[in-house]
Every structure is written in structure tokens, then in C-alpha cells.
Amino acid sequence: MMLRYFSSVVLLLLVGSAVAEEVDVTTLATKLKAVGPKGAGHREAIAAWRTLSKADVAQLPAILEGMKGAGKLSENWFRAAVESVAQTELKRGGKLPIDGLEGFLGDTSQSPRARRLAYELIAGVDSSAEERLIPGLLNDPSLELRRDAVALAISSAAELEQAGKKETAAEQYQTAFNAARALDQIKITSEKLRSLEQQVNIPVHMGFVTQWHLVGPFDNTNKQGFDVTYPPEKSVDLNDSYKGKKAEVKWVSHVTKDQYGIVDLNVIFDRPKEGDSYKLTDDHKEAIAYAYSEFTASAAADVDLRIGCINANKVWLNGKLLTANQVYHAGMEVDQYLAQGRLKSGKNSILVKVCQNEQEESWAQRWQFQLRVCNHIGTAVLSKDRNANKTAAR
Amino acid sequence: MNNTYIAITLLSLTVSSFAVGADWLQFRGPNGASVTGDVAPPTKWSETENVAWASDLPGKGVSGPIVVQGRIYLTCASGEKQDRLHVLCFDEKSGDEVWHREFWATGRTLTHPFSSVAAPTPASDGKRIFAFFSSNDLACLDLDGNLLWYRGLAFDYPKAGNDIGMASSPVVTGETVVVQLENQGDSFAAALDTASGETRWRVDRDHSANWVSPTALPGKREGKHVVLLQGRSGLTAHDAMSGDELWRYDVPCSTTPSVAVSETRIYIPANGLTVLDLPKDATVPSLAWDSSQLSPSPASPIVTKDFVYVMNGVGVLSCGDIVTGKRLWQVRIGGRHWATPVVAGNLMYCINADGEVKVVELGERGKVVGTNKFDEAVKGSPATAAGALYVRTDSKLWKIARGS
Numbered sequence: 006m007m008l009r010y011f012s013s014v015v016l017l018l019l020v021g022s023a024v025a026e027e028v029d030v031t032t033l034a035t036k037l038k039a040v041g042p043k044g045a046g047h048r049e050a051i052a053a054w055r056t057l058s059k060a061d062v063a064q065l066p067a068i069l070e071g072m073k074g075a076g077k078l079s080e081n082w083f084r085a086a087v088e089s090v091a092q093t094e095l096k097r098g099g100k101l102p103i104d105g106l107e108g109f110l111g112d113t114s115q116s117p118r119a120r121r122l123a124y125e126l127i128a129g130v131d132s133s134a135e136e137r138l139i140p141g142l143l144n145d146p147s148l149e150l151r152r153d154a155v156a157l158a159i160s161s162a163a164e165l166e167q168a169g170k171k172e173t174a175a176e177q178y179q180t181a182f183n184a185a186r187a188l189d190q191i192k193i194t195s196e197k198l199r200s201l202e203q204q205v206n207i208p209v210h211m212g213f214v215t216q217w218h219l220v221g222p223f224d225n226t227n228k229q230g231f232d233v234t235y236p237p238e239k240s241v242d243l244n245d246s247y248k249g250k251k252a253e254v255k256w257v258s259h260v261t262k263d264q265y266g267i268v269d270l271n272v273i274f275d276r277p278k279e280g281d282s283y284k285l286t287d288d289h290k291e292a293i294a295y296a297y298s299e300f301t302a303s304a305a306a307d308v309d310l311r312i313g314c315i316n317a318n319k320v321w322l323n324g325k326l327l328t329a330n331q332v333y334h335a336g337m338e339v340d341q342y343l344a345q346g347r348l349k350s351g352k353n354s355i356l357v358k359v360c361q362n363e364q365e366e367s368w369a370q371r372w373q374f375q376l377r378v379c380n381h382i383g384t385a386v387l388s389k390d391r392n393a394n395k396t397a398a399r
Numbered sequence: 400m401n402n403t404y405i406a407i408t409l410l411s412l413t414v415s416s417f418a419v420g421a422d423w424l425q426f427r428g429p430n431g432a433s434v435t436g437d438v439a440p441p442t443k444w445s446e447t448e449n450v451a452w453a454s455d456l457p458g459k460g461v462s463g464p465i466v467v468q469g470r471i472y473l474t475c476a477s478g479e480k481q482d483r484l485h486v487l488c489f490d491e492k493s494g495d496e497v498w499h500r501e502f503w504a505t506g507r508t509l510t511h512p513f514s515s516v517a518a519p520t521p522a523s524d525g526k527r528i529f530a531f532f533s534s535n536d537l538a539c540l541d542l543d544g545n546l547l548w549y550r551g552l553a554f555d556y557p558k559a560g561n562d563i564g565m566a567s568s569p570v571v572t573g574e575t576v577v578v579q580l581e582n583q584g585d586s587f588a589a590a591l592d593t594a595s596g597e598t599r600w601r602v603d604r605d606h607s608a609n610w611v612s613p614t615a616l617p618g619k620r621e622g623k624h625v626v627l628l629q630g631r632s633g634l635t636a637h638d639a640m641s642g643d644e645l646w647r648y649d650v651p652c653s654t655t656p657s658v659a660v661s662e663t664r665i666y667i668p669a670n671g672l673t674v675l676d677l678p679k680d681a682t683v684p685s686l687a688w689d690s691s692q693l694s695p696s697p698a699s700p701i702v703t704k705d706f707v708y709v710m711n712g713v714g715v716l717s718c719g720d721i722v723t724g725k726r727l728w729q730v731r732i733g734g735r736h737w738a739t740p741v742v743a744g745n746l747m748y749c750i751n752a753d754g755e756v757k758v759v760e761l762g763e764r765g766k767v768v769g770t771n772k773f774d775e776a777v778k779g780s781p782a783t784a785a786g787a788l789y790v791r792t793d794s795k796l797w798k799i800a801r802g803s
Binding site: 077 | 502595
């Protein structure tokens, strides 16, 4: 009898810790949003999280709404609280406020990640959620939701293709390609479109800059050149010549035909050819090249300049340094480094510095970069004077 | 005696009843030794024998599992950019998922295809889980999955990262969790308060890539918990509470296999293997011996009883005498071993990247007494506890145990 009594007390203690309650979401969300770098706002957030994670399940949409304006770090505190509230409710046999969550999902003014989380909660208890909700999200501002919608569109196109309906399959692949912002889906859809004899322009779709003026090599012995302000960093006149690493160097024009905008400096700055006025180090060791491009914007706009580069690099927009990455031979990917800048209406200048080091290994010989201009979700922003149909790459 | 007191006592009994058998709280287990004194797991298994369970995983990972109070904890990463981070908890008996938390990475998530954002093995102090990722996100959860704190170390220092992938696992010593983020950008080691997540200290490190893990010395030295940081140019010992450098030993260390320690010696993957005699105080250790014949790569060395074992880059296992450094025997295991082997009883479990497992009986000679195969790659170090072997393959977490 005594044991049963004590067991009940234990059970009450255990269950009691999970009892939901209505909490002041607004105040708690403010504390979670105040989490900053290096532990700022941490103690307050820990206390706030403990309370928020005990919120009544009906408050889930309100908690998700609280994520609006949250930073990347804060979003994780919210996510854990939302998961905790939802899982506690489901474990005790309760239900999630599906109508409220669906309403929240439909409000594209809310935080993209909060909307994604709302969808995941719905999908966790409703097997029809994907079919009901995802197809309408093909152009969603949430990249995660958009990705799922594109995946469904690709599946649909594949079914049409398998059924021999090539024309409608191509249309569906084109729809998926147009919506795709994820690189793997862009690759899949572009390959499918090409196999169905459709033209695809990946550089235009992604906003890769393909026309460049290049000059080099400048000295980067002992990687010291990364911090040296060579003349192109002060001003660019394409008619200028400069003292390079071994000789005088001049600007040369280059249009990359790579479909992902890769500019291979080893190929461009090949061993001296007849008529070249400058010489290059044989293997382009410890060398620096600059790449310059002009970009005409129809209106001022905030943009991402996204660079992929296997070498140390810097990027300037209109003379303002946007990013500096002193990393050598640690991989190269599309969108490897993201930098935010603002285009002005009219002519803008983009300058890239690409630094090669001294390494001898075969895998360390790459000296190349790719750069694209896009908005915050990866939608291309193109120079006004760019003729998409005449882009080199297909 | 009031009811609350009795209830708390009962609660404690309830909780402690789960703490059966040894735990495996971190990368390479107790003291980072890769050794458990427990009864050994089986030497052979198949679809119908000695596989207790195999649970599906929601994403990629090369981290290893840890075992805490009857539960197995593991990390994964998913999504096109591996920017969805997962912390999973499985029931040790059934393999059922007990809870699953997800986060969004706040740091860089590019890795070589061979690796993953879920590369570091999580650590635990027996009360909390410290889940660390290549993106330099560090989540602290209680054993039931409640978030205790969350740090984005690359959010703090945006240039911290390596697009090949970071892989250093955290270590807990005393009330401190230590992480080592050595890379070409913001390169440092940091120690955080296990309870609050606040930074105790941070020290700059060489600006070059390094994948080794910090290692705690067993016990205390002059009343201090001591953590070892292995860099390209040497090994440093730090007071875990203050970060103060207690001593430094200059030697060109490897950047993949991590240092192993015992009560009296430190085994550094440097010039093959460099072994230091460890004083009882916190003074600089002295060279005991070094041997180019014992060269661990990329798996870390293992020390048990009077022997040190190293797996080299082509899958040859060597046994050395810990007193003299003399190589006593070698046995060809085959393949490349990213996973550091584990020892239970007198058996060593060596798993190569192709998923082939060789069970080696340790003695005067190394003798392969069992060969098994997972159908998937294995890159994370396994865990062993209470006669079970826990192995993470590309898509599953396995429990191998006798009589299953």
C-alpha cells in the first residue's frame, strides 16, 4: 500500500513536470530572439526556453509567429521549444492545432523556417499533408518548402516521361527548373530538359557572371600578397598595365563557357604565347589574379554576391570589400562564400582577387573561381545589358 | 521522513536503475581509451544471429554513437546542404527511437562527400548530451531531449570552418566541455561551462586544418582537470577551468589520429608514435620513447594493459610494448580504417571503411578470430558497452550482441 502511494507520488512528479500551461509567448519570444553571439542573452534564454517549452499546444502558432525576425541562432531555440510542446502533447494522446498551423503555413509573411516547421508538424500527423499542401508551394520563399514542391514536380514530370508524354514532361521539367533554387535540382532538371532536346541556360538561371577582364599574375610569395593592395584594388582602367610578379601584365578579356561560371585561371594564364607581353610563372605558384566585371542594374537592390573559389579570395562591389577568405584548397562549391552588397542603379563594378599558394600536391594546382549575383533565396539578378539568349553556356 | 523525500529517493532509484553496465560517453569511450573491461561482444554475426537491432537513420553522418544510461545517442545531418542537424536517442534494448531533435546549422556545412556535417562524436557527462557538428554548432540537451543551451561557435566567429569538413569531437572534463576548431580561418579551442554553455575560455590555435579531438587526462593534476590540445607543431596541456597553458611539448603531430592517454603516459601520433612519461604533477612530461614502426593513421592509437596498438594507413595492425616501444607483432587487417578500433575483454573490433569487421584476439600474437561485413560504409568509431557493439553505418545504427 505504502509502495503504491509512493509510486503515485513519483508518477505525479514525473507527469507534473510536463503539464502544459498558457504562457506569455510574446515576452518569452523576445528573450529567445535576444540570443546573440558569444553567449549574449544566454541565461535569460535558458530560463525563457524552460517556460516556453511547457506552453499549451494551442499556443504553437503563436510561438511560431514569435520566430519572425529571429536570427539563425535563436531559430534553434524556438525550434526545440516547438518540438517539445508538440511531442509532449502527442505523447499524452492530444492533438495539434492543425487549422492554426495550416493558416500559419499559408502566411508567407511569416518566418520561412517557422512555416517549414509548421508544415513538418502537420506532416507528422497527417499523411496527406504532402499531397495537399506542397504542390502549391513551388515558388515559396521558404527554400525548404520550395525544394519539396520542386521534387514533386520532378516526380510528376518523370511519370509523364515514362508514359511517353514527352512534350508535357518537358513542360513539367521546365516548371520545376524555373522554380528550382537548389543546385542538385537545377542539375537534375537541366539534364532532363536537355535529354528532351530543350535549351537550358544555367548561367542565366543562376546569375553566374560569365564575362570578365582578368589580369595577373601578381606576387603571392609566402601568401603575403593576400594583404597587399595591388593597383587593381585602387582603380581599374582596362587599358592600364602593371608590374606583375615577373613582368608587366595587362588586362585580358575572357568569357567563360562553363555552365556553372567557372573561370579557370590556369587555362587562361597559360604558359606564354607568342605576342603576349608578359610572362607567367610556370605553374602559377604563389600568384594572384584579379577578375573585373561591370554589371548594369536597372534599379538599386540588395543582392548576394556568391563566390565559389578553391583559393584565397576577396570580392569588392563598387570598391567596397564584401568578403575576404584566406583559405587555400579546402574545396570549392557553388555558393561557397556568401556576401551581401547593394547594387546601385546603373553601372556597378565587381572585382575578385584570387590567390594561389605554394602547394605542390596535384590537387592543389587548381586556381579558379565562379561568382553569381542573386537575391537572398538564390534567384538570379542579371545585368541589364546581358542577353540571355546569347550567353556562352548552354 | 516526508513524502517528498521518499518520492525523490524512489525517483533516484528509478533513474539509477537505468544506469546498468558501463557507459561509453564520448569519442573512444572512457578516458578516450577505446577500451572497456566489459564482456566482449560476439565475434560473429549475421542476419539471423547476434544482431539485436538495426535502426534507420534520418541522415548522413560519420560520427560515432555514445551510450548513456541504457540509451544510445547519435548525430546525423540531412538536406541538400546538410544544414539540418539531428540528435537522436535510441533505446538500448529495442533500438526504438526515444526522441529526436532537429536544428538548423548556423555555420558552414560544406564537406568532402566522404565526410559529413555530423562528423564529431557527441559527448556526455552522464547528465547531458553535447552534440557538436562540423558547422560548429554545439547543442546541449538533457537525457530526455530538452534543450539546455545552444551555441553557434561559427555564428560567433564566422571564419571558423573547413569546407573539407571539421571532425574534432568534444570532450568533457569536470564541469567543462572542450571543443577544438582548428582551421585556416578563425582557429581556436574553447571551453564551455557544461551547465550554462557560457564560455570559460578560448585560446587561439594555428591557422591550419586539423581534425584531431581534445583529450582529457584521467583524474586531476595538482587539483586541476587537464585537457590536451594536439596541434601541428606540438601538444599543449591546459587547465580545463582557466585555459592556462600548463606545459607544451614541441613535436610535429599528425592532424587526424588523436592522442591517447593512460595514467602514466601520453601517446602522441607524431614521428610515428611519440610516448611521454607523465608526471603526477602538472609539469612538462619527458620523452619515454618514439617509434616510426608504430604509425597510426587515420585511426587513433589504443592503449590497454602493457601494450599499445596502432592501425596504419593500409590496414596493418601493430602491437607495441608500452615500456620499450618495441614492435611485438603485426597482423594485416586490410582496408582503410577511419574508425578507431575498440577493445572489449581481450578482443579488438576493427572496422574498415568498406564495413568489413575483423575481430582480433589480443595476446602474444594478434589472431583474427572473426570476420563480419556490414553492407555499408563505416567511418565513425563504434562504441561498446555491456557486451554489445554499436556501429553506425551510412544509413543505420546497429547493435551487435550475443544471443540476439
